[in-house]
Amino acid sequence: RRRPKPLRFQRRKWPDPMPNQLTDGLPLAGKVFAVTGGARGIGAAIVATLNARGANAVAFDIDPSAAPAGSESITCDVTDEASVKGAFESLNAKYGRLDGIVSNAGIMLEKPVADTTLEDFDRVIAVNLRGVFLMAKSALPYFRTDMPDADKPRIVNVASELGHLGRPEYSAYCASKGGVIALTRALAREFAPGILVNTLAPGPTDTDMLRAEKNYDSWVKDGEGIPLGRVATAEEVALAAAFLCGPDSRFMTGTIVDVNGGAAMY
Ligand code: NAD
Numbered sequence: 001r002r003r004p005k006p007l008r009f010q011r012r013k014w015p016d017p018m019p020n021q022l023t024d025g026l027p028l029a030g031k032v033f034a035v036t037g038g039a040r041g042i043g044a045a046i047v048a049t050l051n052a053r054g055a056n057a058v059a060f061d062i063d064p065s066a067a068p069a070g071s072e073s074i075t076c077d078v079t080d081e082a083s084v085k086g087a088f089e090s091l092n093a094k095y096g097r098l099d100g101i102v103s104n105a106g107i108m109l110e111k112p113v114a115d116t117t118l119e120d121f122d123r124v125i126a127v128n129l130r131g132v133f134l135m136a137k138s139a140l141p142y143f144r145t146d147m148p149d150a151d152k153p154r155i156v157n158v159a160s161e162l163g164h165l166g167r168p169e170y171s172a173y174c175a176s177k178g179g180v181i182a183l184t185r186a187l188a189r190e191f192a193p194g195i196l197v198n199t200l201a202p203g204p205t206d207t208d209m210l211r212a213e214k215n216y217d218s219w220v221k222d223g224e225g226i227p228l229g230r231v232a233t234a235e236e237v238a239l240a241a242a243f244l245c246g247p248d249s250r251f252m253t254g255t256i257v258d259v260n261g262g263a264a265m266y
Contacts, residue, residue, distance in 0.1 A: 026054030027246045032095045033057040033154075034087070036078050036135060037105030039067035041207030042158065045234035046102050047071050049242045056095060060087045060135075061105070078105045078131030084138045098142035100154035100245050103132040103180075108209050109172050121172045128176035129183065132157050136187055136197075145194025150247035155191070157184050157199035158241075161258065164201060164265045177201075181256055188254030196253040198244045203260025204231040228261030 033050050037043035038059025044067065050057035056072070064073035076087035091098065106128045109120055136155055143153040162170055163177030184199040191197055203226060204210055204219045210231065213219075223230040240259045243249055258265055 027248070028099075028242075029054035031055045031099035031245075032091065032097050033100045033102060033245060034060050034074075034091055034098070034135075034139070035102040035104060036060045036076065036131065037158075038071070038102075039064050039073055041209060042202070042205055042234045042237045043102070043104040044068055044071065045238035046104060046241045049235065049238040050102075050245060053242055053246065055099075055245075058091055060084075078103070078135060079126040081134055081138070084131075084134050088138050088142060092142055097144075098139060098153070099151070100156065101135050101139045102156045102158070102241055102245065103135045104158040104241075105131055106158065106160075106176075106209075108170075108212070110169050110213060111172075112169050113171050116172060124172035125176050125179070128173070129179040132180050132183060143195055147194075149250045152193075152250065153195045154245050154249075155184075155187060155195060155197040156241055156244045157197075158237075159184070159199045159201045159256070161201050161203045161260050161263060161265060164256075184256070185254050192253060196244075196249070198249070198252055198255045198257060200237060200240055200244070201256050201258045201260070201265075202232060202237045203258070203263050205234055205237050206231050207234055223261070226261040226263050230261065232259060232261065 028050055033055055035043050035047050035057050038047045039061035043059060047057040047059050059067050059071060059073035060076035061073055062077045064075055067073045074087045074090050077083045107124060109124050157180050159180040160177040162174045163181040166174055181199060184197055188197040210216055218224050219231050237259050240257055
């Protein structure tokens, strides 16, 4: 693939949208998004939030049985190239277009290094990091890179505040999420100017994943270390994802959006 020319040399083929289109009630009308891990938790909230803005958002999930009634899903294991390619083919057969992907599928591992097997480590990296790469690579042939600014295709990844921070007993998870942040920055530069690539870095968010953690009670009851005093809801993370999928984020690429109630990251 030829590298796109730098923006300053690019002639606009399409007129810019009128400013009032940026804040219309259905800013994603007619657009098609694939949301990995969209059957549950943050992913399911992202599917619902994109749909509420007029999109057709489809969950790509290894276990679509958990998806809320009425939401659309395709069985997909993000670690497996054939499975990811097949999911995009099914989506394309139905809608014939792709406006963005949200790479949200992830697994958590809470174990001291001494107890973490290589299989454990590789599995976390395969879902949380290789899955993000595979989704981006497999989406490319379906994206149009000649869109006006507000309609450029979007890649929105879901990292974690643990991609910035080291936490004891989360080594594989921290490594995978740090990788998602670095991968986002690299993809943003490689895919500019045609495709916008950003990542969310949520703090603790009240989903099944968080509920399975050892110190769930202290986070939920006390909002430990969170200036806003509590963990996020899945819907609050989804609002940031919808912003990154929509016209209002048209001049953002390669950014890490922290959704963490003000916890100090740097
Ligand atoms: P969750 O466990 O509630 O849901 C994860 C979803 O991903 C499930 O529907 C599951 O079936 C799907 N999934 C798992 N492996 C998959 C695979 N190989 N292929 C396709 N789908 C797969 O988790 P969540 O809390 O909603 O987390 C979503 C994302 O947000 C994850 O990447 C997670 O690391 C990240 N995150 C979560 C929190 C939190 O506190 N919950 C904080 C920061 C970041």
